[in-house]
Structure formats: C-alpha cells, structure tokens
Amino acid sequence: MARPAPRESHLAGTLPASVGGFGRRSLLRGALGVGALGAAGMLTACGDDGGSGSGASAKAGNVKFGINEAKGSGPANERLQAMADAYAKKAGVTVSVNAVDHNTFQESITTYLQGSPDDVFTWFAGYRMAQFAEGGQIADVSDVWPLDGIGDAFKKASTAADGKQYFVPVSYYPWAVFHRKSVFEKNGWTQPTTMDELTELMKEMQGKKMTPFAFAAKDAWAPMGTFDILNMRLNGFDFHMALTKGEKTWDSPEVRNVFSTWKTLLPYHQENSLGRTWQEAATSMAKGECGMYLLGTFVVDGVPTEAQEDLDFFTFPALDQTIGADALDAPIDGFCVASGAQDEEAGKAFITWLASAEAADAANNSASAPFIAANSAASTAKYGELQKKSVEVVQNAKSIAQFLDRDTNADLANTVITASLQEFIKKPDSIDSITTSIQQQAKSILG
Amino acid sequence: MIGIPTVLVVWLVWLPALGSVLLSFTKWNGFKFSAIQWVGTQNYVDIATIYPPFWPAIRHNLIWLFFLFVLPTVLGIVLAVVLDREMWGSRFYQTAFYLPVVLSLALVGFIWQLFYSTDQGLINEVFGSKVDWYGDPDVNLWAVLVATAWRHTGYIMLIYLAGLKGIDASLREAAAVDGASEVKTFFHVIFPVMRPINMIVLVIVVIESLRAFDLVWIVNKGRNGLELISALVSQNVIGEATRYGFGSALAVIMMVISSVFIAIYLRIVFREERR
Numbered sequence: 001m002a003r004p005a006p007r008e009s010h011l012a013g014t015l016p017a018s019v020g021g022f023g024r025r026s027l028l029r030g031a032l033g034v035g036a037l038g039a040a041g042m043l044t045a046c047g048d049d050g051g052s053g054s055g056a057s058a059k060a061g062n063v064k065f066g067i068n069e070a071k072g073s074g075p076a077n078e079r080l081q082a083m084a085d086a087y088a089k090k091a092g093v094t095v096s097v098n099a100v101d102h103n104t105f106q107e108s109i110t111t112y113l114q115g116s117p118d119d120v121f122t123w124f125a126g127y128r129m130a131q132f133a134e135g136g137q138i139a140d141v142s143d144v145w146p147l148d149g150i151g152d153a154f155k156k157a158s159t160a161a162d163g164k165q166y167f168v169p170v171s172y173y174p175w176a177v178f179h180r181k182s183v184f185e186k187n188g189w190t191q192p193t194t195m196d197e198l199t200e201l202m203k204e205m206q207g208k209k210m211t212p213f214a215f216a217a218k219d220a221w222a223p224m225g226t227f228d229i230l231n232m233r234l235n236g237f238d239f240h241m242a243l244t245k246g247e248k249t250w251d252s253p254e255v256r257n258v259f260s261t262w263k264t265l266l267p268y269h270q271e272n273s274l275g276r277t278w279q280e281a282a283t284s285m286a287k288g289e290c291g292m293y294l295l296g297t298f299v300v301d302g303v304p305t306e307a308q309e310d311l312d313f314f315t316f317p318a319l320d321q322t323i324g325a326d327a328l329d330a331p332i333d334g335f336c337v338a339s340g341a342q343d344e345e346a347g348k349a350f351i352t353w354l355a356s357a358e359a360a361d362a363a364n365n366s367a368s369a370p371f372i373a374a375n376s377a378a379s380t381a382k383y384g385e386l387q388k389k390s391v392e393v394v395q396n397a398k399s400i401a402q403f404l405d406r407d408t409n410a411d412l413a414n415t416v417i418t419a420s421l422q423e424f425i426k427k428p429d430s431i432d433s434i435t436t437s438i439q440q441q442a443k444s445i446l447g
Numbered sequence: 448m449i450g451i452p453t454v455l456v457v458w459l460v461w462l463p464a465l466g467s468v469l470l471s472f473t474k475w476n477g478f479k480f481s482a483i484q485w486v487g488t489q490n491y492v493d494i495a496t497i498y499p500p501f502w503p504a505i506r507h508n509l510i511w512l513f514f515l516f517v518l519p520t521v522l523g524i525v526l527a528v529v530l531d532r533e534m535w536g537s538r539f540y541q542t543a544f545y546l547p548v549v550l551s552l553a554l555v556g557f558i559w560q561l562f563y564s565t566d567q568g569l570i571n572e573v574f575g576s577k578v579d580w581y582g583d584p585d586v587n588l589w590a591v592l593v594a595t596a597w598r599h600t601g602y603i604m605l606i607y608l609a610g611l612k613g614i615d616a617s618l619r620e621a622a623a624v625d626g627a628s629e630v631k632t633f634f635h636v637i638f639p640v641m642r643p644i645n646m647i648v649l650v651i652v653v654i655e656s657l658r659a660f661d662l663v664w665i666v667n668k669g670r671n672g673l674e675l676i677s678a679l680v681s682q683n684v685i686g687e688a689t690r691y692g693f694g695s696a697l698a699v700i701m702m703v704i705s706s707v708f709i710a711i712y713l714r715i716v717f718r719e720e721r722r
Contacts, residue, residue, distance in 0.1 A: 107686040110477055128687070135478050218582060218667055274671050275565050275582020284566060414688035419500060422671045426584060440497040444489070445690070447474070 060091040061346030066098045066118030068105035074301075076102075079363035079371060080122065086362035087353055093346070113137040117338035119347040120354075125157040125332035126402030127244065129167045131410060132336070133160035139337040139344055140164050144352045149377035153400055157332050168355040169334040170363075171371035173297040174390050175225050175403075176313040176328070183288055184312075191314040198317050202268045205291040214290035215269035216281035217425050220418030223273075224404035225294055227421060228329050230265075231258045233319040237327040237399035244407035246446045251439040256431055261319070263428040274422055278302060296331070297372075297390055311386060315393060326398035331406055332374065409446060416441045464702065471696035476689045490696035501697075504674035507588055508704075511595075511675070512656035519596040520652055523603025528633060530604070531611040541608070545601040556665030559594045584672025591662050591673060599655065603648055610644035611637070646715070653708045657701065676701045 065084050069077035077099060084095040098118050105112070105122075112121075113132065123129055123138075132138045142164040145155060150169060158167040184190070187208065192198035202212035217223045231240045235254045242248045243255065270281065270290055278295060282302030285293040293299060294316065300308045318325040335354050337347040353359055360373035370382040372390050380388060394400065405413040420438045424431065471491070474484045494501050526544060530537045547555065562569045563580035571578060580590040614637060622632040638645070660677040663669045669678020676697060683694035 109687060110689050114478065135476065135482075137478065220668070220670055272565050272577075272579035272582050274584070274667075275563075275579040275587070280564065280566055410687040411683075411690050414686060415682050415690060419670050423499070426671070437497065437499055441493075444493050444497065 059345050060093055060349040061343050062094045062096075063120055063343065063346050063350045064096045064098065064118035065350070066100065066105075066112070066121035068100060068102050068122045070101040071099045073101070075367040075369035076371075078367035082366040083354060083359050083363045086359065087350060091349070091353070095350070113338065117340060119341040119343060120335050120337055120350050122333065123167065123336045124402065124406050125154075125167055125169060125334060126406040127408060128402075128406045128410060129158070129336065130160040133162070133164075133166040137339055138166050139339050139341065139347070140166060141168065141337055141348055141351060142166075144168065144348050144355075147352065147355045147375075149357050149375040150355055151376060154332065154374050157400070157402065158334070167334050167336050168351045169332045169374035170354060170360065171334075171374055172330045172332045172394065173372060174328055174330040174394050174397075175229070175294065175296045176315050176390075176393065177292050177294050178285065178299050178311055178313045179292045180285065180288065180307060180310045181312045182310050183291065191312075192317055193314075195317050195319055201291075206268070210288070211270050211284075211290045212268040212292060213265075213270065214281040214285040214293040215273040216276040216278040217273040217422055218275055218277050220422055221403075221405050222278050222295075223421045223425060224417070225296070225329060226262065227258065228401060228404050229294065229316045230262055230319070231255070232327040232329075232399075232401065233316060233323060233325060234258055234261060236323045237401065240327070240401060241407065244401075244404065246409065246412075246442065249439050250442055251432075251435040256435055259424060259428075259431040259435065262424070263431065266425070266428055273425060296329075297386060300386065309384075313386070313389070315397075326396070328393070328397050328400065329403050330394050330397070330400045331403045333371075334374070411445050412442055416445070467695045467698050467702070470692055471699045473692040473695075475691040477684070477691045478689075486692065490693050491700075493693070494696055494700070500670070500674040500679055503672075504669075504676050504679050507673070507675050508656060508659070510588065511592065511659050512653065514592050515595070515599055515652050515656050519599040520603050520648060522596075523600045524607050524648075526600065526604045527607035527611055531608060541605075545605050547598045548601045548605070550598075552661040552665065555594065555598065556662060559590075559662075560666075563590055581666050582671070587666070587672045591666060594662055595659065603651070606648060606651070607641075607644060610641050614640055646712075650708075650712055653712075654705070657705050657708070676704075 065080075067077070067080045067084075069080055071077055071081075081097060081099075084097050087093075088095040096118075100108075109123075114137075123132075129138070133140075145158075145165045147168065154169045155165065158165045158169060160166050179191075187204075189201055189204070192201050205212045215223075215226075228240065231243070231254075234257055235243075239248060239254060243250070248254070270276070270284065273281075278299075279302040281290070281293060282295070282299050283304075284290045285299075286303035286307040297313075300311060303311065315325060315328055335351045337344060337351060341347045355375060357373070357375045357377035357379070360371075360375050360378035364370040364373070364379070364382040370384075370387060372383070372387050372394075380391070383391070401407055404417065408417065416438055420434050424434050427434075470483075472485065472487060474486045474490075476482055526540075530541055530544075550558075560568075560581075565571060565577070565579045565582065568580065570576070570580065578586060581587050618636055618640065619632060622636045627635065658677055659675055660669075660681070663673040663675055663678050664681065667673055669675055669682060680694050680697045680701065682688060683690040683697065
C-alpha cells in the first residue's frame with residue numbers, strides 16, 4: 001500500500017495547531033513535492049518527544065459537536081447529550097450538538113468531512129480512523145495523550161500508521177457468545193470452555209430440536225463477527241491483523257482453513273440467515289428457538305426486557321491450543337477532532353475531557369442504560385451484570401481487535417468482503433473461488 | 448434567452464457526466480484532487496473480469512425491464528381502461544391503486560418487510576411456509592419485483608387514465624355506431640390514438656427499470672441476489688467505501704445503456720415530427 005497519503009499526516013502532526021486552515025493546506029501541498037521519504041523520517045523523529053503533557057494545556061472554547069445518534073433514539077443519544085451538557089456547564093462554554101441518525105452519519109462520513117464538519121465528532125477506533133488520519137481529514141491529537149485512566153490497549157487502537165494518536169476512546173463493547181441463563185439451567189447445561197464441550201453442547205441442543213446458534217446475515221457486516229473470531233482462534237491475532245492490513249492474502253491456506261472450519265459449523269447455525277436481521281436472530285434466541293448467539297453486547301437491544309436480565313455470555317473457546325482464546329473483537333467508540341475545525345484547541349480541550357472518568361460518569365448517570373467506559377477510573381455503579389462481566393472479559397483478553405470492517409480498508413470491507421461472506425453462506429462449497437475472488441479484488445483495490 | 452437554460456444544462460448535466468467519464472479511468476478516494484491516479488481502463492477490465500456482482504446486476508436489470516413491461520404495465524393499462532368506464536366506486540379504486548405511488552419508499556420497504564420477514568412475516572405466518580423471501584437469492588428478486596409492481600401499476604394506471612380522459616368521445620361513438628365491439632374499439636381506435644401516451648409509458652418503463660434502486664437498497668443494499676447497476680454504483684461511492692473511479696466506471700456503463708434507449712426514443716419522436 002504505497003499510497004502518498006501517509007506522508008502528509010506526518011507533516012500535519014508536526015505543524016503547530018495555530019497554523020490553521022488555508023495556510024496549512026497550501027504548505028502541505030508544497031511539501032508534498034519534497035523528497036518525502038527523508039522528510040517523513042526526520043519529522044517522526046522529532047514528533048514523538050514533543051507535547052507529552054496533559055491535555056489541560058489546550059484552552060477550552062465553544063465547540064461544535066457532531067454525534068452519530070439522533071435525538072430520541074435512546075440511551076446512546078442521552079449519554080452523548082449528557083456529556084455535552086456537563087462539559088458546557090463545567091467549562092462555561094457553548095457546545096452546539098449536531099445529532100444525526102447513526103447509519104446516516106456513517107454513510108455520509110466522507111462528504112461530512114469534506115464539507116464543514118463539526119469540531120469534534122463521534123467515530124470508531126481502528127483502520128476506519130487511521131484512514132482519515134492518513135488522508136488528513138482528522139487532526140493529530142497526540143498532545144492530549146496520555147490520558148488518565150486510559151490504558152495502553154486503547155492508546156494502540158487510537159494510533160494511526162504514523163505512530164500518532166488521532167482519536168480518544170470513550171466506550172467499547174465486546175463480541176461474545178450470548179445465551180439465556182434460564183434455558184441453560186433448565187437443561188442442565190454449563191458454559192463450554194473448550195471446543196469439544198461446545199460441540200457436545202451444540203449436538204445436545206440439536207437433540208432437543210433447538211438450533212444451536214442464532215445467525216443473521218442480511219446486514220452484511222453481521223457475519224464478519226464469526227469470521228473474526230474463527231480467524232483469531234485458528235490463525236492468531238497477529239495473522240488476523242496482518243490480513244486486515246493487506247499484508248497477508250485472502251487466498252492463503254490460513255484463510256481457506258477459516259472458511260472450511262466455518263463450513264463445518266454452518267449446520268449448527270440458523271438457516272436462511274441471509275434474509276434475517278440481527279434483531280430477528282436475537283428474538284429467536286430470546287424465544288428459546290436458538291440456544292446461543294455470537295454478537296456484540298448490543299444484543300440486549302434486540303431482546304425483550306424480561307429476557308435482558310436473563311442474558312449471559314462466554315467467549316468463544318480455543319480451536320488451537322497453541323493459539324488459545326485470549327483475543328476477541330471489542331470495537332471502541334470515541335471521538336476525533338476534524339482537521340478543518342474552526343477552533344482546534346477548543347476541540348482538543350473538549351475531547352480530553354470526553355475521555356475522562358468524569359465524562360463517562362456524567363453520561364451513565366443521566367441515561368437509561370450505561371455504556372462500558374473506556375476509562376478505568378469511571379464508576380461502575382450503573383453497570384448491570386453483563387457490563388461488569390464485559391469489563392472483566394476485555395481486561396483478561398490479551399489482544400483486542402476492532403471488527404473486520406473497522407480494521408480493514410473501507411473500500412475492501414464494504415464492497416468486497418461483505419458480498420463475499422454472503423456468497424460463502426450461500427455456497428459454502430465454493431471456498432476456493434470465493435477466496436480467490438476476494439484476493440483478486442483486494443489486490444486491485446489496495447494496489 | 449436560450450442562453451441561461453443552456454448554461455444550466457451544460458453545468459449541471461454535461462459537465463458532471465463528462466467528469467464521471469474522466470473519473471472512470473482513475474482511482475480516487477474522493478478527498479483531494481491531487482490524489483487522483485490515472486489507471487487507464489483498469490476499472491472497466493476489473494468490472495468485467497473480477498467483480499462478481501456485475502454480470503448478475505446486468506441480468507437483473509434486464510429481468511426488471513422485461514417484468515415491468517409484461518406485468519405491471521399491462522395491468523396498469525387494463526385497470527385504467529376498466530376504471531375509465533365510470534363504474535360505481537371508480538374514484539375509490541383509483542385512489543386505492545394510486546396510493547402506493549404516494550407512499551415514501553422507506554415506508555414501502557417497511558410494509559413489505561412485514562409481509563416477507565421469514566420468521567415473523569405475514570406470508571409465512573398465514574401459509575405456514577418457511578420461504579426466506581428476502582434472503583434466498585433465487586426468490587428475493589421476484590419478491591422485490593412484486594413490491595415494485597405494486598407501485599408501478601398505480602403509476603401507469605394514472606398516466607393512462609389521464610390519456611383516456613383526453614380522448615374525444617365522438618371517436619367511441621363513431622366506433623359504436625359502426626358496430627365495433629368494445630375490445631375491437633380499444634385495439635383499433637383508442638390504442639392507436641393513444642400513441643403519444645404509449646410512447647411516454649414506454650419511456651417511463653425503460654427509465655424506471657434502469658434506475659431501479661430504492662427498494663433493493665432498502666432490502667439489503669443491493670447484495671445477494673438483488674444486484675442492480677445503480678445499487679453497485681452506490682455501494683462503491685456512498686457510505687464509507689470511496690471507490691470513486693470504480694463507481695464512475697459503473698455509472699458510465701449505466702449511462703451508455705440508457706443512451707441506447709434514449710437514442711431509439713428520440714429517433715422515433717423525430718421521425719414522427721417529420722411526418
């Protein structure tokens with residue numbers, strides 16, 4: 001991936017924030033022509049030791065805050081709104097909130113960033129963030145790091161290819177295998193810890209006319225969760241990340257092995273998954289038609305209230321003892337400062353606060369449902385059992401991936417992998433041709 | 448005074464179209480002009496050779512065109528002829544058939560989701576079937592076509608009805624006096640007189656089937672059996688994917704196909720005028 005973009009972000013990182021707007025852009029244009037290799041090396045060398053102080057140095061000011069949860073859309077909006085209000089009150093500034101529907105926000109992100117984006121906006125960690133850092137659409141915020149209470153794993157996830165941070169985390173949610181406690185109790189089942197136990201459990205469920213795994217693939221991202229976990233269990237976290245970065249090929253024996261393992265598991269999954277939304281799959285688990293469901297903790301939004309209390313989860317067991325089961329998907333949500341921000345300093349001051357325990361508490365105290373705060377100092381008083389367990393599971397995990405479509409080049413993830421996973425579910429026998437096709441397209445896209 | 452419209456058309460239609468053609472030979476992420484890379488015909492070669500959804504999309508667009516002609520268009524015309532006879536309650540029927548056209552597409556998608564959902568949908572519930580209407584790639588195109596027909600029929604009906612109202616009553620009377628049956632009157636008198644309307648309907652059907660997009664997008668973003676050229680264009684340029692060059696190449700292909708139909712249409716119209 002020898003794209004010219006990364007060079008610019010090196011430059012952007014070293015320029016003082018006060019060199020804003022037009023001046024900075026034209027500077028960059030000019031600098032592009034310079035032998036970029038040498039310049040980049042030199043600039044990174046002096047970039048890291050500067051500004052490692054706390055973000056308190058950034059001056060608070062009025063900010064425009066773009067959030068990806070529409071007004072009235074539920075707890076997620078309440079939390080963001082509460083954080084905005086609390087900050088406005090504390091810092092004595094105006095925070096103008098621009099609330100947009102979640103999917104609309106995501107789908108219009110490129111046009112949003114090219115137009116006049118809000119100073120600070122909600123976004124995701126991982127490649128999805130790094131891609132905008134490379135393109136220079138989001139501002140380097142490495143000077144607000146380190147942040148109190150935010151661990152190294154989060155810092156890694158907030159870092160772009162140039163080694164600088166462009167993101168601050170606020171919350172996360174792990175992917176795991178969910179089930180109803182009451183169903184397991186009634187049948188005398190326990191949570192499996194090995195693949196053998198899981199296989200046995202699945203067979204027993206089938207014996208009781210229950211589909212072991214609920215499964216939905218109408219939303220093309222949903223089956224990515226299964227791919228991720230199988231890849232991390234069979235080939236390890238490092239291979240998974242290398243694959244998402246395009247350093248490993250999709251037609252490699254390792255990836256084919258993931259698909260053939262998935263193929264052996266498909267008979268234990270709900271049929272007709274391509275026409276089913278994850279909400280419908282969650283409902284069938286809640287009804288007891290399916291025993292388990294591999295999904296993010298947002299699964300609780302898809303089940304009726306009485307079933308929410310009854311949910312429990314376990315992490316997918318190891319498939320290869322040498323690799324173990326210490327990696328999982330736990331996508332991180334957080335904030336970025338737009339490059340074109342009217343007041344970058346104010347934006348930085350705001351995101352520094354947003355990553356604090358105080359902000360997380362403000363959010364969780366005034367919303368009907370809490371998020372799992374990225375800040376380890378945040379209060380867990382509002383957490384239910386699921387959240388408490390999620391914290392534990394994520395803390396015990398050695399490696400955390402974001403999610404296939406958050407870790408991978410967006411073009412590849414959204415136009416190729418989505419369709420290919422659905423194709424695999426349709427025709428599990430054509431693994432070779434599907435993986436070959438992904439690789440051909442990956443090669444063309446990643447160049 | 449022709450200047451202003453010309454400028455507008457050039458600015459809003461021709462320049463963007465030309466821009467798409469140029470972009471289709473490049474690779475671009477849509478952010479900086481400096482990032483545009485010239486790749487020659489690579490996008491077109493990729494589309495035809497290694498992009499699996501392309502050929503299904505072409506096939507689906509053709510099926511769409513054929514289906515719209517055979518079923519909803521004919522049905523719309525029949526309904527228009529029947530409702531034109533001022534029978535009792537014809538106003539009510541007109542409204543009922545036209546209603547789907549007025550509804551927003553988001554709502555149409557939602558309504559049909561209630562019918563088609565595999566586990567909780569009306570159709571499977573009533574007939575006790577287990578058909579995966581939206582998910583099974585052999586079935587979902589037809590399921591969506593039925594939903595489209597539901598809208599399209601009312602649309603064609605209204606256009607045709609408006610045309611029928613404009614026909615001189617003396618033509619029918621003359622035919623009746625000559626002893627022609629109703630069916631004969633329609634095919635030999637009314638239908639030929641309706642030629643301009645027929646032309647419009649023809650063009651509408653072609654355009655509708657080429658730009659068919661909204662319903663498949665609502666159902667599953669045009670994947671898994673519902674590939675259409677328009678949906679592929681959107682997949683590549685809307686949302687987080689920013690394959691502007693590739694998407695433009697798909698758009699150009701769509702433009703070329705529509706130009707063929709438009710050329711045929713214009714030829715017919717001009718020939719008519721010359722007469």
